[in-house]
Amino acid sequence: MELGLKNMNNILELKDISISFEGEQILDKLNLYIRDREFVTFLGPSGCGKTTTLRIIAGFLKPDSGEVFFDNKNITNDPPHKRNVNTVFQRYALFPHLNVFENIAFGLKIKKMPKNEIKERVSRLLKVVNLEGFERRRPFQLSGGQQQRIAIARALVNRPKILLLDEPLCALDLKLRKQMQLELKEMQQSLDTAFIYVTHDQEEALTMSDTVVVMNEGEIQQIGTPEEIYNEPKNAFVADFIGQSNILNGVMLKDYRVYFAKKEFDCVDKGFKPRQPVDVVIRPEDLQIVPKDSNSAKFVGKIDSVVFKGVHYEMEVYAQNMYWLVQTTKHLKKGEEIGLNFSPDDIHIMSKLFDQMTNIMMATVIDEDTIKFLDVEFKRVFLNLEVGCQVKLTIPPESIHLVSSDFADIVLPLDSIIYKGAYNEMYFYYEDEEENDKYILVHSENEEEVGTELGLKFDFSQVEVEKFE
């Protein structure tokens, strides 16, 4: 009964969808449902699997496992032309040898609809997209924005239950994009169609959507309204991807009490374990500037840089040994000393993406003074351990340095990077002997791109060696 109710206005459901290309897992057990007449945005960086998900819904790709339900019917094995969804492609994919009318009418002609009805529907759609009188033009005679509208009209004329849009505005300039965003939203509200919109632009997602699905590396990070996603990010990835943030390492002391930036604060979050490491997020617009000697100043710091951004100034403030991003309408000068204040409900607390504060690794003694882990060997004098015995290594994240791959002890792909006020917190991916996913945590000042292979050099004098019993 409850299930029935829940499904009532779900138009589309994805169940345990997994797919991989050439050994690389693109989607991993993705579960999602989409309600009728909803504007849903898949948001994430490139390579996060958002376009793949869209292509699975359209039927261009078949998942390795999992099922797609449309109106509670399993359509996993249906080819694209049998699905009641239509797609607006990234580069429009208008048919160059057909004129605007023929392009829009294409789907209806295939369905053998009577001519006068085709004519009526096409002209109505041309009105919707504001391009009346363009019937005889060829696609190449139109501007990017006009081509985009024709692509939308061509899809909508078939009256799909769901319209899929694959980064449709990315080829347009900023001003036109803003205008099209509003038009798309209006169009969606006036039609009985659910829109699934794929983008990597967080602002676009927040502006248009009823629901935002934040994705990263083939997994859904968070589903929520734009407000929820912005105000209550579930983890540091979402916080970092949705707008600029100050993301810091902290420790939850007890309910409503958190420690970060070398101080204790009241907060509004609970339900964490005592002394649980957490990520703390404070949005730059939530940091208020107060006089440095004011009682309300939580921190005192020095302005390191000021940039004018139109509506506000954006500045970096150095306080408590880290940099804070602050947005304010006050004009202050570089070098000024100020106080920073924020209230308990400006502090957003999230469990960590990776439950790992340092690197603990198993290693083997392979010679009387040599230890081997991964493919790295290092010497340690006075080891006094038998050859072949297992040891536990603790490698502090500060002791690992990024170097060019020629000088590196090991080269690994960067999986995640988040700026933590004083350094970048990076996680490098590797597989252990049992093929479990493992990560090496590195603190570094370097700014690197996720997915690149980087060389790591260990400072072995800082590695703690302990006999493993």
Added chain:
Amino acid sequence: MKNKCLFRICVTMVVIFLYLPIFVVIIFAFNKIKSRTLFTGFTLNWFIELFRDRVIISSLFNSFILATLASIIATVIGTLAALQIVKMKSKSQSVVMNLNYIPIVNSDVVMGISLMLLMIFILNVVGGSLGFLTVLIAHITICMPYVVLTVLPKIRQVDPNMLDAALDLGCTPSKAFIKIIFPQITSGIISALVMAFSISFDDFAVSYFTAGSSFQTLPVLIYSMARKRITPKINALFAILLVLILIMLIFMNVLDVRSKKLKNKK
């Protein structure tokens, strides 16, 4: 200044060397006597005689039928092959493209002899003798690589999303190809067809080895006539062919200019 003068002389020489022989051939098609050195007066007799000569006309007809069939079949197979080649991974694609180049680079005589040996080998098994069918197969073989080379770039230009878009709008895969992909590569297919036709029509070496004695193409006939004596009838034939080729070239150029105009508008 000197350089420019030299350059001009070079260009003129090239044009003269290219067109003087053709010019001479045409002039002597209208010569009153059989001489190839003296022009004594104007006549159209050779043209009339040409059309009376059954051997020449039938071999012209043979060549025409052969070239038409060979070019159509080669274009169909080559286009289908090119459509598959584009979908391949880049590594196997380059292997196939290199294999495709070899028959083009290879000399005609070698191609002709090897095709002949293959045909004889097969005919020994299945029975029959060299003739129309063997020369047709041989011509399809030599035309196909050119078709692939001509059509492939056109197919590459088609936005890969185009097929998805057609499927998305309700087409079955075959309908999507006919309605969307085919119209976009038609110009490539036409030029492949023309090229294949001219290769087949011109070919001497491959036809000579694979046609046997029962089926004579025009170039083979001319070759055998040249060993005895070429009559001005042949000049008349060349003149007619030249006019046909000119018409075809003009037609192709008009097509080309048109498609360029469309592109420039973009």
